[in-house]
Amino acid sequence: MANPAETKSTAPAENNVYSVWALPPDDVALRLKKLMQGLRDEFSGPEFEPHITVVGAISLTPEDALNKFKSASRGLKAFDAKVDRVAAYDARVDRVATGTFFYQCVFLLINPTPQVVETRAHCCGHFGFNRSSPYMPHMSILYADLTEEEKKKAQEKANSLDESIGSLSFR
Numbered sequence: 507m508a509n510p511a512e513t514k515s516t517a518p519a520e521n522n523v524y525s526v527w528a529l530p531p532d533d534v535a536l537r538l539k540k541l542m543q544g545l546r547d548e549f550s551g552p553e554f555e556p557h558i559t560v561v562g563a564i565s566l567t568p569e570d571a572l573n574k575f576k577s578a579s580r581g582l583k584a585f586d587a588k589v590d591r592v593a594a595y596d597a598r599v600d601r602v603a604t605g606t607f608f609y610q611c612v613f614l615l616i617n618p619t620p621q622v623v624e625t626r627a628h629c630c631g632h633f634g635f636n637r638s639s640p641y642m643p644h645m646s647i648l649y650a651d652l653t654e655e656e657k658k659k660a661q662e663k664a665n666s667l668d669e670s671i672g673s674l675s676f677r
Contacts, residue, residue, distance in 0.1 A: 519567040526575065526629050527557035528597070530645075534676040537668065542647050544667040545612065549660050551650035558597060558616055558645050560626050561635050578632035582625065595621045599674040602664045603644070604657040611650045612660045614671065616643035 530538065538556040546553065566574065598617040605611060616622060622643050630636070648660055664671060 519569060521565045521567055522571070523563045523565055524571045525559055525563050526561035526578075526633070527555075528560050528595070528625075529555070529557055530597070530676050534674070537674075538645070538647065541664060541668045541671060545648045545660055545664060548663060549648060549650055549652060549656065551611070551648050554646075554649060556645055556647070558622075558643055561629050561633050562637065564633055564635050566633075574633050578629045581632065582628060595625060596675065596677050597622065597643075597645075599645075599672060601672045602647075602661050604654075604661050608651055609649055610644065610646055611652055611657060612648040612664060613644040613646040614674070616645060618643050 529535070535556050542553070542556065545551070596619065598619070600615045600617050603613055603615045605613060618641065623641060626641050626643070647664060650660075652660060
């Protein structure tokens with residue numbers, strides 16, 4: 507009988523679910539977190555980091571996820587090899603909007619500029635991520651299951667908590 511300490515596992519690495527996010531700069535993140543907290547105070551919902559989803563949920567091994575991310579990053583024009591990350595792109599909020607499911611209850615609709623859309627297409631290609639629905643760049647500010655009336659109130663609340671949020675721009 508083999509010594510268990512000497513046998514190598516041939517089991518494949520377990521898959522996890524990953525997403526690629528574009529994160530706002532710290533000053534914008536703080537502003538958004540304050541807005542998000544104000545919405546949660548009235549409408550409930552979990553706390554999460556403000557982000558724009560570039561690639562949605564995809565099941566990969568940790569090693570494969572890291573390799574695909576590095577490969578995608580290096581292929582972007584905005585890649586900064588000195589810090590091993592992708593440099594910022596311009597994002598502009600069009601308006602506060604509401605959606606039809608929990609993760610898009612209330613969100614900031616991001617203007618789909620060529621740079622935003624091309625970054626997503628590039629990353630999706632590297633991750634092998636295909637989605638039949640068109641890309642709608644957005645930054646959720648409230649995850650919740652609300653009625654249409656409650657969503658409308660939350661949308662109004664977001665605009666009153668931060669009156670210029672519907673025209674926010676950041677890099």
